[in-house]
Amino acid sequence: MPLPRRRLGPFAVSALGLGCMNLSHAYGEPPPAAAAEALLRRALDLGVTLFDTAALYGFGANESMVGRVLKPYRARITLASKCGMTGVDGKRVIDGRPATLRRTCEEALQRLQTEVIDLYYLHRLDPQVPVEDSVGALGELVSSGKIRAIGLSEVSAATLRRAHAVQPITAVQNEYSLWTREPEIALLAECRRLGVAFVAFSPLARGFLTGKLSEPNFVAKDIRLAMPRFQPACFGRNLGLLPPYRALAREAGCTPSQLALAWLLAKGDDIIPIPGTTRIEHLEEDLAAAAVRLDDGLIRRIDALINERTVAGDRYNAASRPEIDTERFPDREPGQEA
Template identity: 45%
Template sequence: MKRLLAGRQVNPFGLGCMGLTHGYGVPPAPEDAAKVLEAALDLGVDHFDTANIYGAGRCETLIGNTLAHRRDEFFLASKTGIMFDGPKRGTNCHPDAVLKSLDESLARLKTDHLDLFYLHRFDASVPIADSIGALVRAMEAGKILSYGVSEWSAAHIREAHAVHPVAAVQTEYSLWTRNVEIAVRDTCAELGIALVAFSPLGRGALAEGIRDTSTLLESDIRYSHPRFDADNWPRNLALIDGFNAVARREGVMPAQLALAWVLSRGDNVHVIPGTTNIAHLAENMARQDWQPDAALLDEVGALINQQTVSGPRYPANMQKTIDTEEFT
């Protein structure tokens, strides 16, 4: 059941931790978020994914405070490279910034090393060899065991891999976000790189997580995402209703079917769905050994895909920070 990630066999069902501190409206209280982390570990999750920007460091602090005493039980990944200055968002993968951010992350996480450290976005202002060189120095110092990149194009992944082998590429991948299929998925398979899919449940849309988008708070990132707006959501909801009907027919929950579809895309693929709800976490894990047959996978893949979904995955200002190839 386990799959290889950065030289280590881990459960391909990891936990994306962003929502525990920000991103989807009002986050849970720290004590409740801590219970989710503990429950995940107890349910067999051994891959936790966070980033320095999640909650402006609060997510890393939460993980450190909650799980530091069980550090040898799980694979820990974090990221750097996205910066916020008030309302402004940008990238900074300068070597000095990368190494400074790493030390700050290690302190918050209460650990002396990360199993995997990603460059969260591509920074066109810094030569790739310079950014990767800093990560190599961090590996030589024992602060990280491997490195990865997030939302990078296939060409830039290859360029980084030529400097030092890339362990993992993280990108959005789900039934309704297929950009990785243009070039990144094949590149990862060719080079022996793990592909870590974030938002494999379509930001909750494929897990019965939302029906009325008019109730979204401005602090919820979906509030500004086109697929959830008043024009596109009714059409997308119709697709989701059809998908949910297929899941009911098969006797599984929609989230279980959506996750199984992503994992079927390759033996190097991992998923890191996020949740703030222990019941949802248990639901995600309950059918982790299930492998749907090809006919079912093809059926849902034909129902929800890049051609049938309405609206781009990001608003224009965020899309500018994404290096992954886009459909034309």
Template identity: 50%
Template sequence: MHPTLGPDGPTFSRLGLGCMSMTGIYGATDPHEAAATVLEALDSGVTLFDTGDFYGDGANEELLGRTLAPHRNRAVLATKTGVRRTAEGLLPAGSPDELRRACEASLRRLRTDHIDLYYLARIDPAVPVEESVGALADLVAQGKVGHIGLSEVSAATLRRAHAIHPISAVQTEYSLWERHVENDILPTIRSLGATLIAYSPLGRGLLTGTVRATTRFEVGDFRATAPRYNGDALKGNLAIVDAITRLGAAKSAVPAQIALAWLLTRGNDVIPIPGSSRRPHLRDNLAAVDLHLTATDLADIDAAVPDTGAHGARYGDHGLALIDQ
């Protein structure tokens, strides 16, 4: 059974494609290979493509717009707004005027007349969430947006937002070693009939098994300064990856496939959006859909991953301050 976007939205693929990495957040990329990856994903049955207006300062939306414009009727386009990039880092920008201007700019870059799923990327503490969601609801009424989503939001704020307009999807980090969503947020999402879109399902690349203690991240790579990917935290996390790698070897699967297959067991309303800017990685990820994990496999995975999850915070202090608690 194909998942749907909320209770009455379009159906889409079991895995989506996160596109953030196509414009430099993890180092230099090849835009031609990134575009080829998008098209191969589409031809392989992927229909959900996720971007944001602050990814590459709009370059990510432009890449997706150029690539998918001839195939618009086959794609569910999701983008995010509500933050602006400054010299100090990202800052929330959730006023109605800012959201309206951002939507018009995203429509131009994406080369479309409507956005299927439009997220408020972060809650602006200076603007009541009711005002921000009210502005997004106006965009729905105008036909410029199909469905509204929120990202990194608390259960309480989600309920407040949903009282203004149905929230079809919530995007948050969810993976084998980042399971905070299971406490309050996922039960609330399900009570409202929304869908959970799981970003960073591969731990920003660590759960692929390709990062080692000797890895040096490029200048500009988010992971170069993130606590979880450095020092003693990295060493502890690589031990978890090694355990998952051993479990995967017994099933002739790479660790990324184990991590994604595990997430797919969480429910048909949980949609992982692993990011990839290269076709070989995309193919590895898509193979996870057909990987069956037995009850014994799941028990072994639970035993291999500590209840506390990954070592180290997933963001630095500035990034954590942007998350609605």
């Protein structure tokens, strides 16, 4: 069955997109190039039309791979990338200055082997640069035909309002899943007020909602090693959520991964999850979530089981929090319910 479509500004895209980060970045050793390329082609075969990458992922390597593999199919896909956070001398740097965004766009166009990027996000808000200046530069890229639409990532409702007053914002991409509910504080409502699509990254809670993580034995360079929710004090408590969660998935007739994605899809037609994976069998499982239907009663029970009160730990550690502009729930001690 073909994937249903959802509106992403001027684009009609598959209801589930593909987050390409995992193929080059963040979760330890990436897969071999041949396997990554095969996964991208399989996503195309299965009807995915929204592919999401960034200059940061693999410090350009992900954009290069996505560009190389998808170039023959460019006319049938919506290509999204991000600027404002890149690798400089082997380190991650947030830089939202207009000159930097213009330069990195040119570099991205070359790596992606395309004449225009459909949706170009400001990956992080640079606290040293007014968001009006950053999106003003992106507006110039729209006018010059380098990009078609502007997005923001990991921003608050207030920042979205400021940016949208300067340039039309097509989409916001923030983390959103059963165990990351911060968008529900204010951002989702603001997106809907302004007619901005919401793209949900890490919809499977960085693998937790697959139901397959029994202990946090992550390899070196896996970003989850620094995340409080995966630290022993919190992870042990969070594991207690999985048995009843698996039971709800069985009741719905789907896998835990599919339940998490179906829950997001049911939250609104303006929400587009972009799960990522390195394995074709997981890709196929994830995309099958588009056919799962959840009744209102089951959704309420899922909501009550996994939410901001029942999940232990913050999503980022203290060192990373200043980089994030999103609203936050009040701090809690590990494992403490509000």
